[in-house]
Amino acid sequence: MPDPLRLSIVVxxxxxxxxxxxxxxxxxxLRGRGHQVIVVDGGSVDDTVxxxxxxxxxxxxxxxxxxxxxxxxxxxxNGDVLLFLHADTFLPEGADDLVTAxxxxxxxxxxxxxVRLSPRPWPLPVVELLMNWRSRLTGIATGDQAIFVTRELFxxxxxxxxxxxxxxxxxxxxxxxxxxxxxxxxxxxTSSRRWLNNGILRTVLTMWHLRxxxxxxxxxxxxxxxxxxxxx
Numbered sequence: 001m002p003d004p005l006r007l008s009i010v011v012x013x014x015x016x017x018x019x020x021x022x023x024x025x026x027x028x029x030l031r032g033r034g035h036q037v038i039v040v041d042g043g044s045v046d047d048t049v050x051x052x053x054x055x056x057x058x059x060x061x062x063x064x065x066x067x068x069x070x071x072x073x074x075x076x077x078n079g080d081v082l083l084f085l086h087a088d089t090f091l092p093e094g095a096d097d098l099v100t101a102x103x104x105x106x107x108x109x110x111x112x113x114x115v116r117l118s119p120r121p122w123p124l125p126v127v128e129l130l131m132n133w134r135s136r137l138t139g140i141a142t143g144d145q146a147i148f149v150t151r152e153l154f155x156x157x158x159x160x161x162x163x164x165x166x167x168x169x170x171x172x173x174x175x176x177x178x179x180x181x182x183x184x185x186x187x188x189x190t191s192s193r194r195w196l197n198n199g200i201l202r203t204v205l206t207m208w209h210l211r212x213x214x215x216x217x218x219x220x221x222x223x224x225x226x227x228x229x230x231x232x
Contacts, residue, residue, distance in 0.1 A: 008036040011024075013048050023087055023088065042061075060076055074151075092186040099184070110147070114185050114187045114188075117189075157174040
């Protein structure tokens, strides 16, 4: 691996103006240490793009869809390691050192962080605990956990599949077939708005149902329609 390793942090956005500025502010120290930050916008109609300009190294546009946006960002990045970060998620202090040290000390070329939800009324602490342990047991990471992967390995598996849902599960499966993930215990902090807006129990049961159906081979497009009903 090159020394030092340089990260390219890819942030897919769609109407994230209310949250993006805080996320990008937290990434400025990483930019100051030579890492790259790219925002890939999927057609926002709010002030997302204007907020991003001046706080990132590149702002690019892409057809809407996280998998398409993240692939577009990866194609136009120049780092040794790709880190995919949601617009409402915050990395822990020294995330670059955590990632690069673990990659150098391991034969694995990818991984993710543990997650903490915020705010976290009961029973969300239990939900995040189950998310982290499920990921360790299955070797499957979610986008909330800030997946990172070496560029060589990302290209080797063909990047994200062009699917409207479960793109993170699909990528994890492909990467897991080559090496087990690095599970960093330091936590990213991600918004719990999905659970709070739609009901904690309803959200948990719906996501379990979607994952179960996907594991059985269900079409991600049909599952995406169910997911959209959860968000409505």
